[in-house]
Amino acid sequence: MSDAKPNQPRDMDGKLVPELSSSHAEMLVLSVLAEGSAYGYRITKQVTATSGGSFSLGPAKLYPLLTRLEKQGLVTASWEEVKADRSEPDAPGRRRKWYRLSAKGRKRLEGRIEAHRQFTALIDAFIGGRGGGQEERA
Amino acid sequence: MTSVRERTEQIEPTSRDAIGSWLDVLERMLDLPSDQRQAIRAELEDHLRNRIDDLMITGMSEPEAARAAVGELGETAELARGFRRAARAGKRMTMMHATVIAAMGGLLTLGAATFLGPNTQPVEQPAMPIPPGGEVRAAVLPTDPGEAFDELRRYDVSALVNVNSPLEQGPEAHQLIELLENLAFYNYSVYSDEEDTEDEPMLVVIGTTLFVRGGEGFHKRAAWVLASLHEAVGKQRGLENQRRAEYEREQMRAIEKAEKARQERIEELRSQYDEMRTRFREYQLERMQVLENFKKNRGQAKKQGESDLEMDLGRRFQIESTELDFEQQDIQERLDRIRELLLDAEYGAAKPTVDGFSPNLFGAAADENPLLEYLRSTRGRGSRGGAFAEVPQPLKAAPRVQEIPATPGTGRSR
Numbered sequence: 001m002s003d004a005k006p007n008q009p010r011d012m013d014g015k016l017v018p019e020l021s022s023s024h025a026e027m028l029v030l031s032v033l034a035e036g037s038a039y040g041y042r043i044t045k046q047v048t049a050t051s052g053g054s055f056s057l058g059p060a061k062l063y064p065l066l067t068r069l070e071k072q073g074l075v076t077a078s079w080e081e082v083k084a085d086r087s088e089p090d091a092p093g094r095r096r097k098w099y100r101l102s103a104k105g106r107k108r109l110e111g112r113i114e115a116h117r118q119f120t121a122l123i124d125a126f127i128g129g130r131g132g133g134q135e136e137r138a
Numbered sequence: 139m140t141s142v143r144e145r146t147e148q149i150e151p152t153s154r155d156a157i158g159s160w161l162d163v164l165e166r167m168l169d170l171p172s173d174q175r176q177a178i179r180a181e182l183e184d185h186l187r188n189r190i191d192d193l194m195i196t197g198m199s200e201p202e203a204a205r206a207a208v209g210e211l212g213e214t215a216e217l218a219r220g221f222r223r224a225a226r227a228g229k230r231m232t233m234m235h236a237t238v239i240a241a242m243g244g245l246l247t248l249g250a251a252t253f254l255g256p257n258t259q260p261v262e263q264p265a266m267p268i269p270p271g272g273e274v275r276a277a278v279l280p281t282d283p284g285e286a287f288d289e290l291r292r293y294d295v296s297a298l299v300n301v302n303s304p305l306e307q308g309p310e311a312h313q314l315i316e317l318l319e320n321l322a323f324y325n326y327s328v329y330s331d332e333e334d335t336e337d338e339p340m341l342v343v344i345g346t347t348l349f350v351r352g353g354e355g356f357h358k359r360a361a362w363v364l365a366s367l368h369e370a371v372g373k374q375r376g377l378e379n380q381r382r383a384e385y386e387r388e389q390m391r392a393i394e395k396a397e398k399a400r401q402e403r404i405e406e407l408r409s410q411y412d413e414m415r416t417r418f419r420e421y422q423l424e425r426m427q428v429l430e431n432f433k434k435n436r437g438q439a440k441k442q443g444e445s446d447l448e449m450d451l452g453r454r455f456q457i458e459s460t461e462l463d464f465e466q467q468d469i470q471e472r473l474d475r476i477r478e479l480l481l482d483a484e485y486g487a488a489k490p491t492v493d494g495f496s497p498n499l500f501g502a503a504a505d506e507n508p509l510l511e512y513l514r515s516t517r518g519r520g521s522r523g524g525a526f527a528e529v530p531q532p533l534k535a536a537p538r539v540q541e542i543p544a545t546p547g548t549g550r551s552r
Contacts (some may be wrong), residue, residue, distance in 0.1 A: 040181060041188040059185055060212040063178070064220035071224065072338060082184070094187065095180040 020055055025065055027116065028057065030109040033075060033101040040066060040097065066099060074105030156204050157186050160214070167218035170225050178221055182211070289351055293364055296346035297371050304345040311343035314367075318350075322359035404483045411476045418469050421462060428458045 020028065032038060032046045040063055047057045069075045076099070083093045101109070161179050168175045186207045193203035211217055285292060299310040318341055339352030339360075350360055432455040439447040 039184065041185045058210060058212070059182070060210075060217050060220065063181060063185070064217075064224040067178075067221060067224035068337075079180075094184050096184045097177070097181045 020057060020061070022061075022065070023112070025057055025061060026069070027109065027112045028055070029062070029065060029069065030074065030101060030105055030112070033099055034106065034109060037098050037100045039099065043099075069105065070099070072104075074102055074108055075099045076102050156201070157183060157190075157208070160208050164214050164218060167215060168221055169218075170222065174225055186211075289353065291350050291357055293348040293350065293361070294346060295343065295348045295364065298364075298367055299343065299346055301345055306345060307343060314343055314348065315341045317367075318360050318363055321363050322356055323352075400483055404480065407476055407480050407483065411473065411480075414469055414472050414476065418466075418473075421465055421469060425459075425462050425466075428455065428462065 028047050029043055032043050032050075038046065040059070043066075044057050044059065044062055047055055066075065066077075070077050078098050078100070080096045080098060081093050082096045161183055164182070165175050165179050168178060170178075186204070189207040189210070190200065190203040193206055194200060198206065295314060298314060299308055301308050301311075319339070323339055337353070339350060339356045341351075342349045348364075350357060352360070432451060435451050436448055439445075439451060
């Protein structure tokens with residue numbers, strides 16, 4: 001954490017929020033999309049909300065990731081014309097890009113979840129419930 | 139170079155202009171096709187507007203919110219690099235797909251005959267690489283495309299797949315692709331701060347050729363996996379050949395054993411035949427002796443006028459002759475039997491065979507076999523055909539049996 005990257009987000013207490021690795025970021029984005037279609041900004045908010053602020057998926061990481069996922073066929077995209085709530089009546093609308101999880105993406109997500117579970121089970125086998133076990137030793 | 143913050147502050151007065159200006163800068167850095175640049179711009183603008191709205195709800199002013207929102211995007215150059223990397227992965231895949239489709243289209247145009255022919259004249263084919271914008275121009279391809287094109291390589295997997303046509307994709311193709319994706323694709327995915335080390339590779343098996351698009355690391359690992367598979371296939375085939383050779387050796391040993399037993403049987407029958415022949419000669423001598431004695435004694439009795447003795451001699455001769463006739467019949471029957479057994483031993487059920495392969499162990503045709511010729515000529519001359527006029531001919535030696543060749547079906551023993 002001492003090697004904080006520039007613009008690395010911080011939580012309410014000013015502590016640095018750990019950045020996600022690309023693999024985890026992919027897994028979280030696909031998980032969010034498994035719940036339903038979403039656009040980029042909504043995905044970042046969903047990740048922050050679901051993790052209780054523990055994870056941050058910034059736009060600098062998210063949007064190139066979404067580009068890659070789309071190119072790989074793991075997600076499909078479509079455009080919507082929107083008008084911002086606060087925009088002036090005569091202001092032109094903007095376009096919003098919605099993402100949807102594809103069948104291939106769903107399969108990829110299932111594979112990653114399974115790999116994550118296996119890894120977690122292995123780690124648990126090593127640590128064997130320590131942390132809560134200190135009271136027993138005493 | 140001014141920072142984003144300074145740049146956006148300079149461009150004020152409205153956040154709308156600031157956002158637009160920043161997006162202009164980013165767009166110039168993207169170095170991508172126009173449609174991709176515009177899509178990225180539109181998406182980021184939507185993000186920034188949403189973010190600004192949320193920040194303003196917390197009490198920020200619009201310019202402050204705009205600065206904060208843009209700041210969250212980080213260094214513009216770094217962001218542009220991220221988009222270029224992501225787009226290149228897609229571009230390479232597009233090239234891969236287009237290359238494969240172009241190659242398949244070219245093959246279909248050429249037809250199977252020219253595809254398989256080594257002296258094929260080059261014909262019009264889609265060009266490689268695909269220029270930006272996705273246009274495919276007709277051009278003349280070299281006859282030998284080589285083993286590699288940039289990150290695209292091909293591998294011969296003819297030993298690993300079974301296909302009937304050059305464009306077929308059998309079940310082994312999908313198994314092979316899945317195996318390579320699982321083993322050779324390095325994507326460190328658990329609790330690591332490192333980035334993925336390589337973009338996801340693309341694999342296609344068409345006929346007996348595996349096309350791979352991937353980084354150097356993936357190609358090295360894929361080549362190792364393929365070499366291991368070839369080694370395993372080679373070992374399996376070696377084992378099968380070994381088992382087949384062992385089976386054939388077993389079969390030949392069985393043939394040799396049966397043939398040895400047959401030869402021993404033939405020798406035994408020859409010995410019996412010689413014995414019967416000796417007995418027949420003894421019988422003939424005895425018969426001649428009996429006849430001589432009868433003639434001599436009858437002559438004397440006649441001279442002496444002893445008619446009673448003459449009659450008695452005649453009766454005794456009858457009795458002895460009848461006994462000798464019985465003995466002759468017995469010898470003939472035994473000779474007939476030995477003859478039949480010899481014929482069976484040579485051409486009957488005792489002859490060993492393996493999977494329909496029935497070597498002609500006497501080599502030459504039966505007509506050249508003195509034993510068979512004699513047996514055939516004297517067949518039926520025993521009990522059915524009357525007495526032997528002379529001693530049966532000795533059995534002439536049959537041709538020696540040649541060694542059985544090592545591989546069945548490679549030829550006769552002679």
